[in-house]
Amino acid sequence: MKKKINEIKSNLSDILELPKDIMLDLPKVTLVGNLQLYIENHKGIIEYGSLRIRVNTNTGILRILGKNMVIKNIVAEEIIIIGEIESVEFT
Template sequence: MSKKVEEVKESLSEMLELPKDIVLDLPKITMIGNLQIYIENHKGIIEYNKQRIRINTNNGLLRIIGKNLSIRTIVTEEIIIAGEIESVEFDT
């Protein structure tokens, strides 16, 4: 999408107090300590092993680094990852 359309959507989201994750199609990430991460609005898994999981989002790649990582649940737009999470990074 063009930058102008994104700016209009963001302004509209703020004026109407709508959630930005829905209006701008952004991922919503919830962490429970360093043991579990819940990601909504993902676009697929790029890489998966016990030390690193990379997930595609509309905002770029999300990289999760840790130990004994496993995917507990995965559905169309939601994913739950468990393990010892050491870092979460965005590559935009």
């Protein structure tokens, strides 16, 4: 049932030319070089360290690996991570 609802929302998003991240409650991840990462529409932090950060999202867990990473800002809908970001992946 949820798959069908998401399919309808996706089609509606296409018809109305609305961003899918808003219609489908998807995370939006923006990487600026390898120095800064913006994550919008997250569901909280699972793990936090200078080498690994894991963030919960509606589509799974986002794992960020790097060096000297810190969370610069965190609010209800957005996280900003800075440091030497080496990889970003959904698990």
